Amino acid sequence: xxxxxxxxxxxxxxxxxxxxxxxxxxxxxxxxxxxxxxxxxxxxxxxxxxxxxxxxxxxxxxxxxxxxxxxxxxxxxxxxxxxxxxxxxxxxxxxxxxxxxxxxxxxxxxxxxxxxxxxxxxxxxxxxxxxxxxxxxxxxxxxxxxxxxxxxxxxxxxxxxxxxxxxxxxxxxxxxxxxxxxxxxxxxxxxxxxxxxxxxxxxxxxxxxxxxxxxxxxxxxxxxxxxxxxxxxxxxxxxx
Numbered sequence: 001x002x003x004x005x006x007x008x009x010x011x012x013x014x015x016x017x018x019x020x021x022x023x024x025x026x027x028x029x030x031x032x033x034x035x036x037x038x039x040x041x042x043x044x045x046x047x048x049x050x051x052x053x054x055x056x057x058x059x060x061x062x063x064x065x066x067x068x069x070x071x072x073x074x075x076x077x078x079x080x081x082x083x084x085x086x087x088x089x090x091x092x093x094x095x096x097x098x099x100x101x102x103x104x105x106x107x108x109x110x111x112x113x114x115x116x117x118x119x120x121x122x123x124x125x126x127x128x129x130x131x132x133x134x135x136x137x138x139x140x141x142x143x144x145x146x147x148x149x150x151x152x153x154x155x156x157x158x159x160x161x162x163x164x165x166x167x168x169x170x171x172x173x174x175x176x177x178x179x180x181x182x183x184x185x186x187x188x189x190x191x192x193x194x195x196x197x198x199x200x201x202x203x204x205x206x207x208x209x210x211x212x213x214x215x216x217x218x219x220x221x222x223x224x225x226x227x228x229x230x231x232x233x234x235x236x237x238x239x240x
Contacts (some may be wrong), residue, residue: 004046004047007043007046007047007049007070008043008046008047010046010066010069010070011039011042011043011046011066014042014062014065014066015036015039015042015062017094018034018036018062019034019061019062019065019086019087019090020032020033020034020086020090021033021034021061021083021086021087021090022035022083034061034062035061036061036062037062037063037126037154037155037182037183038180038182038183040178040180041152041154041180041182041183042062042063042066044152044178044183044185045063045067045122045124045152046070048121048150049067049070049072049121049122050070050072051071051072052071052073053067053070053071053072053073053121053122054072054073054118054119054120054121054122055067055072055073055074055075055120055121055122055123055124056074056075056077056115056120056122056141056144057074057075057076057077057123057124057125057126057127058077058078058108058112058124058125058127058128058137058141059076059077059124059125059127059128060076060083060087060103061083061087061126063124063126064087064101065087065090065091065096067101067124068091068096068097068098068100069091069096069097071100072100072121072122073100074100074101074102075101075102075103076101076104077104077108077111077112077127078103078105078127079105079106079107079108080105081103081105084103084105107128108127108128108133108136108137108140108141109133109136109137109140112136112137112140112141113140117144118144119144119145120141120144120145120146120149121145121146121150122145122150122151122152123138123141123142123144123145123149123150123151123152124152124154125137125138125141125142125151125152125153125154125164126153126154126155129155129158129160129161130160131159131160131163132160132163133160134160134161134163134164135160135163135164135167138151138153138164138168138194139194142188142194143192143193143194143195145188145191146188146191147188147189147191148187148188148189149187150185150186150187150188151174151185151186151188152183152184152185153165153168153183153184153185154182154183155182155183156179156180156181156182156184157181157182165184168184168186170203170204171201171203172189172203173188173189173190173194174186174187174188174189175188175189
């Protein structure tokens with residue numbers, strides 16, 4: 001499709017002329033640059049997004065400019081107003097529209113639960129990478145995805161991110177659609193809150209099941225019907 005070619009071409013232009021957004025170290029006077037994912041990650045984001053798509057990301061950078069330029073109704077959650085200002089200045093200098101981008105300034109674990117409850121088409125998790133931030137970003141961010149929407153996770157090489165990836169790989173609510181050593185994407189096969197009681201996560205082994213040798217589904221079946229009913233009701237609670 002010509003539209004896909006245009007969006008992929010936009011990725012090439014942004015990578016050839018990247019914005020200066022991030023502090024590249026933790027010193028008092030850090031050098032500025034931009035943390036990057038791989039080209040094919042940005043191409044995936046571009047192909048999955050259309051004008052009017054509802055998108056969300058934790059972290060900021062080329063992805064912010066790309067999703068805004070494609071015409072998505074995009075929310076960028078970043079703790080740094082300076083990063084947001086640099087992105088806006090970059091776009092202004094290159095006549096890239098930013099009207100569809102909203103910056104939510106603050107740490108994602110505090111900001112995400114306060115955002116308007118809007119169904120999303122795509123969520124990009126690339127903010128704080130310290131445990132448990134990637135998992136919280138998934139819980140509060142990807143919990144807003146519509147059925148069929150995509151979650152994209154960057155920096156798979158980092159141990160805290162791997163914790164999330166190992167869960168998504170076995171949770172039947174998520175279907176893997178793309179992966180490299182750097183990033184991965186899943187399509188959601190459910191909708192609503194991601195809150196779920198342990199008795200319904202039979203795909204996870206538990207220390208008790210390993211010790212006693214009983215599969216989780218067998219112990220779940222032995223629970224009183226009233227307890228199961230209560231657990232299922234609690235699993236349908238909203239995020240907040």
